[in-house]
Amino acid sequence: MSERLALSKLTGLPRTVACPGYDPAAHGSGIVHIGVGAFHRAHQAVYTDSALARKGGDWRIDGISLRSTDIADALNPQDGLYTLIIRGEEGISARVVGSIRRVIAAAREPDAALAALAAPETRIASMTVTEKAYGIDRARGAVDTGHPAIAADLANPRAPAGVIGMLVEGLRLRRERGLAPYTVLCCDNLPDNGSLVRAGVLNFARRVDPALAGWIENNVAFPATMVDRITPAATEATLAEAERLTGFADLAAIETEPFTQWVIEDHFTAGRPAWEADGAIFVEDVAPYEAMKLRMLNGTHSMLAYAGFLSAHKYVRDVMADAALARLVRRYMQAAAATLSPLPGIDFTDYANALAKRFANPAIAHETYQIAMDGTEKLPQRILGAASHALENGQDIRPFAFAVAAWMRYALGRTDDGAPYTLRDPREEVIRGALAGANDAGDIARALFALPGVFPERLTGDERWTSLVTEILATMLHKGMAGAVKEEAER
Ligand code: CS2
Numbered sequence: 001m002s003e004r005l006a007l008s009k010l011t012g013l014p015r016t017v018a019c020p021g022y023d024p025a026a027h028g029s030g031i032v033h034i035g036v037g038a039f040h041r042a043h044q045a046v047y048t049d050s051a052l053a054r055k056g057g058d059w060r061i062d063g064i065s066l067r068s069t070d071i072a073d074a075l076n077p078q079d080g081l082y083t084l085i086i087r088g089e090e091g092i093s094a095r096v097v098g099s100i101r102r103v104i105a106a107a108r109e110p111d112a113a114l115a116a117l118a119a120p121e122t123r124i125a126s127m128t129v130t131e132k133a134y135g136i137d138r139a140r141g142a143v144d145t146g147h148p149a150i151a152a153d154l155a156n157p158r159a160p161a162g163v164i165g166m167l168v169e170g171l172r173l174r175r176e177r178g179l180a181p182y183t184v185l186c187c188d189n190l191p192d193n194g195s196l197v198r199a200g201v202l203n204f205a206r207r208v209d210p211a212l213a214g215w216i217e218n219n220v221a222f223p224a225t226m227v228d229r230i231t232p233a234a235t236e237a238t239l240a241e242a243e244r245l246t247g248f249a250d251l252a253a254i255e256t257e258p259f260t261q262w263v264i265e266d267h268f269t270a271g272r273p274a275w276e277a278d279g280a281i282f283v284e285d286v287a288p289y290e291a292m293k294l295r296m297l298n299g300t301h302s303m304l305a306y307a308g309f310l311s312a313h314k315y316v317r318d319v320m321a322d323a324a325l326a327r328l329v330r331r332y333m334q335a336a337a338a339t340l341s342p343l344p345g346i347d348f349t350d351y352a353n354a355l356a357k358r359f360a361n362p363a364i365a366h367e368t369y370q371i372a373m374d375g376t377e378k379l380p381q382r383i384l385g386a387a388s389h390a391l392e393n394g395q396d397i398r399p400f401a402f403a404v405a406a407w408m409r410y411a412l413g414r415t416d417d418g419a420p421y422t423l424r425d426p427r428e429e430v431i432r433g434a435l436a437g438a439n440d441a442g443d444i445a446r447a448l449f450a451l452p453g454v455f456p457e458r459l460t461g462d463e464r465w466t467s468l469v470t471e472i473l474a475t476m477l478h479k480g481m482a483g484a485v486k487e488e489a490e491r
Contacts, residue, residue: 001243001249001279002247003249004077004248004249005078005096005250006078007079009248010373012247013096013246013247014246016093016094016245017083017094017095017373018094018095018098019098020049020097020300021053022051022052022053023050023054023124024060027052027056027057027059027063028058029059029061029121030057030060030121030123030124030273031059031060031062031273032062032064032116032119032124032182033061033125033126034066034127034128034163035064035066035130035163036064036233037128038126038231038233038254039128039227040128040229042433043082043128043187043259043260043262044061044128044147044187045061045097046097046099046278047262047273047278048061048273049099049282050277050278051097051278052099053277054278055274055277057273057274058102059099059123060101061100062103062116063075063100063104064104064166065104065106065107066129066133066161066163067107068107069140071103071252072102072103072105073241075252078250080099080101081096081098082096082097082100082102082250083095083097083254084254085098085245085254085255085359085367086258087257087359088363089256091231092363094242104116105159106166108158108352110161110401111164113166114166114452117167117170117171117173117174118173118174118177120380122182122270123186123268123270124183124272125130125170125182125184125200126165126184126187127185127186128187128188128227129163129164129184129375130374131188131190131378132377134163134164134196134200135160135162135164135202136164136199138196141198141199143164143200143354144205144206148469149162150162150164152300153166153204154204154207154208156381157169164201164204165204165241166370167172168205168208171212171220171478172205174216175212179271180218180219181215181216182220182267182270182271183222183223183269183270183348184197184220184221184222184227185222187227187293188226188227189381190265190381190443191287191291191381191454192224193225194223194265194286195224196221197222201222203411204218204489205255208274209292212373218230220452221268223266223267223286224264224265224286225263226261226264226286226289226290227261227263228259228260228261229257229261230257230358231254231255232252232255232256232365234253234255235365236464237304238253238255239251239253241255247409255364256364257358259354259481260279261281261293262275262279262280262281263282263285263461264281264283265282265285265286265451266282279374286370288340288341289343290344291340291341292343293385294382295336295382295385296333296336296337296340296348296355296461298380298381299336299383299386299403300332300333300336301316301321301330301382302371302372302375302378302379302382302407303328303329303332303383303399303403303406304329304368304371305371305372306368306375307319307328307402307485308322308325309369309407309410309411310476311325312482313325313479314368315360315364315366315367316367316368317361317362317366319368320356322485322491324488324489325485326360327489328399328485328489329359330352332402333355333402334352334399335390335396335475336351336386336396336399337351338394338396339385339393352484353383358466371397373423373425375410375411375423376426376427376431376454377425379407379454380402383403384454384455387459387465388456388459389467391462393456393465398468400468400490401465403472404469405445405469405472405473405476408444411425411431411435411483412435412444413432414434416480427454431451434448435447435448441477443467444473445469447471449469450468476489
């Protein structure tokens, strides 16, 4: 193995690799980011890297990894540096990113995580922890006390292990020390993510310290964001490619597509980096952008992940090379677009065309099984909201019913050849229990429609919707997924 990437090695990088356009060690940190996964490293950390290069400032990132220690062990010996490999149709390029200062593995160093949140220089606490980590009951805008991290943190709020508990304890420490609060910036694919996290934080704080809740309510900003960049999980091949391109071993390298987008509400009480330097867009209201992205990109992604995985397509690009599935992808995007309010300056047909191209990118190996993960957490904002809208407005509901039937088929946990797989869904056990003894499409659909907290009454109470999903699921069971896809695409 070559030497590890580190600050002292930057001058030894080949000229083909882009380096931070600034001296990372000369900048202090201003952001604490929870969840230092591939997506953060391909997105917010890159915008921050560009902002530091163009506009300077003490805005480096202290990362907190909630559960795993791997990313801390990969990044810290590299002084936080890592290689971003950008794979486009035209070729590949590499850039070393310098915006991350260090990563704290909270499970190993819980005090250091809280100390970072409570540090005077911290002005933004951002996060990418995936939908299931929050433990917020979206319908009630309150914490879900049955969520393991919420339950543990409510019982022991001074030593939090979950994201909401940690944000609240960080704010409590700041208030106690007379420090201004940080801005809380959620960068997960959740609808109205700023308000949602605000509701969770306030509700949690009310339960442990009502005066703190009042202070948060009056002083803390929670701007909403829409984030976008297709970033598959890194593999051994990613790390090998980084070493080939840079000449250094890099255990935190990632690969991503050329496209990137970030739309943010410009409401930061303690300042922010000049993210617009790298193309971030600041707007009054993120909601329409978020709806477009969640329904058109993520909704289509989920549909093609279930139908594609069960048609034996390992990667999204293989799905797009299957003519019948590619047709269903187009149909889905069109139906999703029809549920959106117009967005000035954006043509949804152009957006759909660009998405189809991104999905087909032959250089990106994005596994359908990865996207299929956590379906019960993703379906509501990606598919079910659009389906309800379509139903209410007399629009075509069939593409949504097909997507939901594909998820139900996936929830059975075995391929058409009978090979079992794990669902990788936080409700996996509950789903298994609900499906015990369910034999035909009717039983399966009824059992899954009844899962608590997934399907809105608007859909489950509508006979046209439930019978269409059941009918499509029956076809999937009788003809196999590939057969059902073919039949659907020929309609
Ligand atoms: C994907 C997203 O894994 C998934 O569920 O739909 O991660 C998607 O790739 C990103 O949101 C793209 O910005």
